[in-house]
Amino acid sequence: MSGVTGGDGAEQDRGTSAVRWALAETREGRALVCPLDAGGAPAGPVCEESSAVAAVRARPGAGRWVWRATAGVYPRLLAAGVRVERAYDVEAAEGLLHGYEGHGGEPRSLPAAWARLHGLPVPDDPPPRVRDGDPQPSLFETGPTPLPDEADPLRALLEVHAAQTERAGRTAHPGRMRLLLAGESAAGLVAAEMSRAGVPWSAEAHRALLTELLGERYAGGGEPRRLAELAEEVSRAFGPGERVRPDLPADVVRAFGRAGIRLTSTRAWELRRVDHPAVEPLLRYKKLYRLYTARGWTWLRSWVRDGRFRAEYQPGGTATGRWTTNGGGALQIPKVVRRAVRAEPGWRLVVADAGQMEPRVLAAISRDPGLMEVAASGRDLYAVLSEHGFSGDREQAKLALLGAVYGQTSGDGLRHLAALRRRFPAAVGYVDAAARAGEEGRLVRTWLGRTCPPPGADGHTLDEEAGGDGTGGGTAAARARGRFTRNFVVQGSAADWAVVMLATLRQELVGMRAELVFFQHDEVIVHCPAEEAPAAAEAVRRAGARAGEVVFGATPVRFPFGVAVVECYADAA
DNA sequence: ACTCCTGGCGCC
């Protein structure tokens, strides 16, 4: 990758293995394949193979597979023991390109893309698959899906792909868009591989943790002992004869009302300001109740099999490009439960966390000289900020910066916002401009060109009743939209970085036994033999740095990973 | 019995 300058033109196929192949599955599960030239046109005859697995297996030298959707075909390849080097996911690309063209939220399936291309009625995307609590079958049951042109399923794929190549070239920064499409496609491969691998999970440690915190379960079912005790304690605190169900907010609000305390909700932060003996056990109840319902014995039984927690990741599942998961809540593993994430014997977890993504990304996209200088250090950015004359300590510096990115409207962060604006005018100006664009109904884009959905497609309607709530500057909805677009450019550009980082890391790990088992916005976990851990840690660091250079071009901004090599996730910093 | 909505809180 030497010679990469800036974000443009970074993604190019090289070498003899750079042959692209298109692959389309027929309704019967057979596969039609043909080689492609650089422009996406057929460069050889169409071959028919008995299956996608057979087609890919027969062409080990293929540099990139162009297919309808990685999620639809790759899990079956992996199940058959077949990995691919690179892919191009036409439906993922369609979502990004159609979004860039101002139509975020509209159908992105291949049939929809093909229909648009030919001016035909556009079919809706198939509804998301219902989850059944058991992730196992869904990974492998996803069968071949019909293409719009039944007579020649390859034709629609080739037409849409060729058109996409041309549309990417018409964007303001074609190199960036091509990098985004390649990165998103690579992310799809990573997601399928990671879903298959699963997070190493000790059910035994998990059960021990549950019993320790929640107590035993009663034989007849129902709440575990600690929850029952705390519920009893809460009731007692309201007085003799009082019965309060702490898991029912309305019940709790009524009980406090009888005690002369008016609550608007039972949120923890509101309860904490209340002086009443029921508050303390109630807060402890809520904490444990959350653990019980979200990560308790039921979760364990549904999601952990053979020592692994397998979630189904959906790259780009959110508007900003962040991933989501289909079930199991893999991206919300509570800190306390991380004790159950254990490397296999003789193996290690390389836990890597990219520190202070928001300010680093903001520095890179705004090119604010002062903020870039602060972000040029690999040290804790907020600490550097507070040492270098920012009016406040580390926490205040952090609050001010995050407040600027999130569009904070009140509170402590706001006090220091003025200082922030003086010191980093280009950075604050960048997010302010994004907010203004949102309020005025315009679209904003991430650094690589991921585009926010138009108003109305994201739950923010700009033209509902006028007047707002009197704070000026348009309706409440317009201001909400402004906060969304303000945040979008930063969070989404961080997601741009993340997919390229994943793509790079995946390549770095080729040839090692190490496996990528977890990804969460700005954090990755690699599971590897102990002796590979130093190399894996170095691979992660390189991937983070490389992604920063490739995505954002020549800036002094660094994207350092904090890396810990541990046997248990809970032991990582 | 089902779906849809809400409250609340887990993660970033």
Added chain:
DNA sequence: AAAGGGCGCCAGGAGT
């Protein structure tokens, strides 16, 4: 100290 951006998930309750 205050409560803002993105999500998923669960339980309960309302509506059908």
